[in-house]
Amino acid sequence: MIGLQVIQDTAMTLMDKAAIEIPEDYLSGLKHAAQVEDGDLSSFVLQAMLENYEAAKEDRRAMCGDTGCPRWYVKMANEARIEGGPVALETELRRATANATRSIPLRPNRVHPLWRTDHDNNVGINAPEIEFAFEPEGDWIDLTTVHKGGLFGTDYRMLFPSDGIEGIKRFYLDSLVAFGKRGLSCQPAIIGIGLGGSKDTCMVLGKRAACLRTVGDRNPDPRMAELELEFIELGNSIGMGAMGFVGKSMVIDCHIEAGYCHTGGMQMSVHAFCLSSRRACARIHADGSVEYRTDPHWFTPYQRRETVEWPAILPSKKSA
Amino acid sequence: MASNTAFKKVRLKTEPAQEDLRQLALGDVVYLDGSVYTAREGVYRRAVEENVPLPLDLPAESGTNFHCSPAASIADNGDFNMGAVTATASFRFSKWIATWLELSGAKLILGKGGMSSKDYREHFVPHGAIYLTTVGYGTGALLGRGVKRVKNVFWREELGLAQAMWLIEVENFGPFIVESDLDGNSLFERENAKISAGLSKVYEGTKPAVLKRFGETDDRSDELI
Numbered sequence: 337m338i339g340l341q342v343i344q345d346t347a348m349t350l351m352d353k354a355a356i357e358i359p360e361d362y363l364s365g366l367k368h369a370a371q372v373e374d375g376d377l378s379s380f381v382l383q384a385m386l387e388n389y390e391a392a393k394e395d396r397r398a399m400c401g402d403t404g405c406p407r408w409y410v411k412m413a414n415e416a417r418i419e420g421g422p423v424a425l426e427t428e429l430r431r432a433t434a435n436a437t438r439s440i441p442l443r444p445n446r447v448h449p450l451w452r453t454d455h456d457n458n459v460g461i462n463a464p465e466i467e468f469a470f471e472p473e474g475d476w477i478d479l480t481t482v483h484k485g486g487l488f489g490t491d492y493r494m495l496f497p498s499d500g501i502e503g504i505k506r507f508y509l510d511s512l513v514a515f516g517k518r519g520l521s522c523q524p525a526i527i528g529i530g531l532g533g534s535k536d537t538c539m540v541l542g543k544r545a546a547c548l549r550t551v552g553d554r555n556p557d558p559r560m561a562e563l564e565l566e567f568i569e570l571g572n573s574i575g576m577g578a579m580g581f582v583g584k585s586m587v588i589d590c591h592i593e594a595g596y597c598h599t600g601g602m603q604m605s606v607h608a609f610c611l612s613s614r615r616a617c618a619r620i621h622a623d624g625s626v627e628y629r630t631d632p633h634w635f636t637p638y639q640r641r642e643t644v645e646w647p648a649i650l651p652s653k654k655s656a
Numbered sequence: 657m658a659s660n661t662a663f664k665k666v667r668l669k670t671e672p673a674q675e676d677l678r679q680l681a682l683g684d685v686v687y688l689d690g691s692v693y694t695a696r697e698g699v700y701r702r703a704v705e706e707n708v709p710l711p712l713d714l715p716a717e718s719g720t721n722f723h724c725s726p727a728a729s730i731a732d733n734g735d736f737n738m739g740a741v742t743a744t745a746s747f748r749f750s751k752w753i754a755t756w757l758e759l760s761g762a763k764l765i766l767g768k769g770g771m772s773s774k775d776y777r778e779h780f781v782p783h784g785a786i787y788l789t790t791v792g793y794g795t796g797a798l799l800g801r802g803v804k805r806v807k808n809v810f811w812r813e814e815l816g817l818a819q820a821m822w823l824i825e826v827e828n829f830g831p832f833i834v835e836s837d838l839d840g841n842s843l844f845e846r847e848n849a850k851i852s853a854g855l856s857k858v859y860e861g862t863k864p865a866v867l868k869r870f871g872e873t874d875d876r877s878d879e880l881i
C-alpha cells in the first residue's frame with residue numbers, strides 16, 4: 337500500500353524540480369544547437385537561455401516566469417494499491433499543485449475561460465489535468481508532472497490518406513513557420529506529432545509525444561523513426577532560429593506517435609514543448625521508497641500495443 | 657557558434673531621454689535601471705475602457721510598461737516573494753496601446769514578440785516610445801535576478817495576482833533586445849523578410865491539403881499577428 341504522505345511529499349518535490357531544473361536530455365540538445373547555430377541574434381538568445389537555466393538552479397527560482405499549465409501523468413502498475421484509492425491520490429496532486437504554486441513561487445495561470453475568475457493556485461475546473469495509464473507488472477506508481485508552456489505552437493488538422501507524407505510535411509512546416517515567427521512558440525522546441533486516432537486521441541498523442549519522450553529517443557517503428565529524423569532536419573532547414581531570428585535552431589527533437597484511425601482519415605496534430613521543457617518524474621514503490629528521474633518512460637510496448645491480448649498473442653499462435 | 661561581440665550593450669534608465677533612445681539600433685542589447693510596472697489586458701481594460709483613474713503617478717513613477725505577470729506570491733504578513741518574471745505576447749494588446757501610451761506616457765514597452773510596424777508607426781512614434789523584447793523568451797530566472805524589490809502592487813483584489821499592476825525596482829534588468837526604433841522599424845519584420853525569401857525551397861515537394869480551411873493562405877511571408 338502506498339501512503340498518502342509519500343505521495344504528497346513526492347508531488348511537491350516534483351513540482352519544484354520541474355519548474356527549476358531543465359532536464360539533462362533537453363539541455364544537451366540545446367547545447368548542441370548553440371554550437372552549430374551561426375545566426376548572430378539566434379546565438380545570443382541560446383546563450384542567454386543556457387545562462388538562464390544556470391541562474392534558475394543556483395537561485396532555486398523558476399526558469400520561466402510563465403508557469404505554463406502544470407499537469408500530471410500517473411502510471412499505475414497492475415498491483416499498485418493507494419491509501420484512500422485514486423480519489424485520494426487526485427486530491428494530493430491537486431493539493432501539491434496549489435501548495436507549490438505558493439511556495440516556489442509559480443505564477444498562478446489558471447482562470448475560468450469566460451469569467452476569468454482565479455483561485456491564485458493553478459487549480460480549478462479540470463485543472464490540473466490528471467491522466468492515468470496502467471502497466472502490467474509491479475506494485476509501483478509513476479508520477480510525472482509536466483509544466484507545459486505555450487499558447488502558441490499547437491495545431492490540428494484533418495488530413496486524408498491522399499494527402500500522404502507530402503501533406504504531412506506541409507502541415508508540419510506550416511505549424512513551425514506560422515508559430516515560429518517572432519518566436520511565438522519559444523523555440524527551439526521538442527516537436528510532438530500525433531497521427532491518426534480520433535481528433536481528441538490525435539491531440540493527446542501529439543502532446544505526449546512532445547512532453548513524455550526524451551531528446552534522442554526514437555519510435556520503435558523504423559520507418560517512423562526515419563521520419564522523425566527527417567523532420568528534425570526539415571525543421572532546422574527553414575532558416576529560422578530562436579525567437580524567429582535568422583538561424584537554424586528550430587527543432588531539438590521530433591517525436592511521432594500513431595493511433596489507429598478511421599479508414600478514410602489521417603488526423604494530424606503538432607505540439608511544441610518550448611525552451612522551458614519542464615518535466616519531472618518519480619517512481620514510488622510499495623515500500624515507500626522513491627526514485628526521481630526525468631524520463632517518464634511513458635511509451636512502453638504495452639502503451640503501444642496492437643493486439644487484443646497481453647502479453648501479445650499473435651493471431652497465428654492463438655489458433656494453435 | 658557566432659560571436660556575440662557584435663552586439664552593442666547599453667544600460668538605460670526606465671525613464672529614458674529621447675536622445676538615449678535615438679542612439680539605439682535594432683538588435684542592440686539593453687539592460688534597465690529604475691522602476692518598471694506590469695500592465696496587460698486587465699489593467700488596460702480597466703484604465704482604457706472603464707476609465708478608472710491610474711493608481712500611481714505615471715510616468716513620474718515609471719516610464720516602462722512590462723507586458724508580464726510575475727511568478728510571485730504575497731505572504732500572509734504582506735511580504736512579496738518574486739521568483740521569475742517572463743513577458744507575455746504583446747500583439748494582443750494592440751487595440752489598447754494608443755490610449756495607453758497617451759495615458760501613461762510610457763517610453764519603453766517591454767514584452768514578448770513585439771507588435772506590428774504599423775502599430776509602431778501609428779502609435780509608438782508619435783509618443784516617442786520604443787519596444788524592447790525579452791530574450792528567449794523563457795529567461796525568467798535571469799530577469800528575476802534584476803528585480804531589487806517589489807515596491808507596490810495595485811489592483812490586486814480587482815484583477816488577481818497575475819493581472820495586477822506590480823511596481824518593481826530593477827537594476828541591471830535584462831537582457832532585452834531593441835525590437836523597434838524611434839522611426840517605427842521592426843527587427844522581427846526585418847528577420848521575417850530574410851527568412852521568407854528561402855521558404856519556397858523548403859516547401860518544395862510538399863503539397864497543399866486536400867481539404868482546405870477558411871482564410872487559408874499560401875503566402876508564407878504572412879504573419880498570424
Ligand code: SF4
Pocket residue numbers: 400401402403404484485486487521522610611612742743792793794
Ligand atoms: S512558451 Fe515556454 S519558455 Fe515561452 S513563455 Fe511559455 S513557458 Fe516560458
